[in-house]
Amino acid sequence: MRTNVPGGIRIVGRTPDGALVRAGRLAHGQHPATLLGQHGWRIESPWSADVVKDGALELAFNVSELSGIPLAEEDVARDADVAPGEAGDPFQRVAAYAIVTSERGLLLTQFNDQTHVAGDWGLPGGGLDTGESPIEGVHREVWEETGQLVELEGLVDVQSSHWIGRAPNGVVEDFHAVRIVYRATCPEPRDVVIHDVGGTTADAGWVPVERLGQYPLSRSWHHLSERYLGRP
Numbered sequence: 001m002r003t004n005v006p007g008g009i010r011i012v013g014r015t016p017d018g019a020l021v022r023a024g025r026l027a028h029g030q031h032p033a034t035l036l037g038q039h040g041w042r043i044e045s046p047w048s049a050d051v052v053k054d055g056a057l058e059l060a061f062n063v064s065e066l067s068g069i070p071l072a073e074e075d076v077a078r079d080a081d082v083a084p085g086e087a088g089d090p091f092q093r094v095a096a097y098a099i100v101t102s103e104r105g106l107l108l109t110q111f112n113d114q115t116h117v118a119g120d121w122g123l124p125g126g127g128l129d130t131g132e133s134p135i136e137g138v139h140r141e142v143w144e145e146t147g148q149l150v151e152l153e154g155l156v157d158v159q160s161s162h163w164i165g166r167a168p169n170g171v172v173e174d175f176h177a178v179r180i181v182y183r184a185t186c187p188e189p190r191d192v193v194i195h196d197v198g199g200t201t202a203d204a205g206w207v208p209v210e211r212l213g214q215y216p217l218s219r220s221w222h223h224l225s226e227r228y229l230g231r232p
């Protein structure tokens with residue numbers, strides 16, 4: 001399996017009394033909530049995300065005891081241009097993003113035609129480099145895509161999506177995206193500068209939160225306003 005985190009992803013739960021539950025390694029396509037559910041725990045909130053000594057990415061969550069039936073694995077979505085019989089090359093990609101706010105608004109980036117969502121907008125961020133921590137990665141990506149220096153305020157979400165689709169080069173991939181999302185502020189917002197020339201960013205800008213609905217958001221960020229900004 002191809003991955004940008006060769007050490008794998010390890011899932012840990014932190015119980016209300018501070019005890020740690022080591023649920024094990026996250027399988028390709030598996031959601032952290034499913035793995036913790038198999039051990040009798042329910043995710044309440046993300047706690048930490050860091051690369052540990054053996055090179056694994058450790059994702060830790062505040063958990064409570066699960067009552068009822070554990071979550072079942074979800075069906076794997078398949079893009080419309082991928083035939084039912086086509087098998088994809090497994091690829092697990094971990095990326096880090098930031099919800100950056102300042103006196104100028106919310107920082108957004110626009111995808112270019114190297115992606116399947118050209119013209120759509122989303123949060124600044126992207127895939128981790130080998131051995132890079134999520135915190136290091138999100139600072140690097142925000143700078144590369146927008147030229148902003150930010151201060152992280154905390155981990156707010158870990159998304160996990162699994163689907164079979166066609167990469168921009170035409171190769172069918174069995175794709176597992178793990179997105180680590182932070183909240184951040186920018187004390188000295190400036191006009192955006194895209195340093196990552198040749199990357200996937202077409203444009204970037206500060207958007208007044210009340211105008212967010214005027215921007216077509218990619219599927220990953222459709223619920224950005226109500227989920228992270230507390231707006232309908």
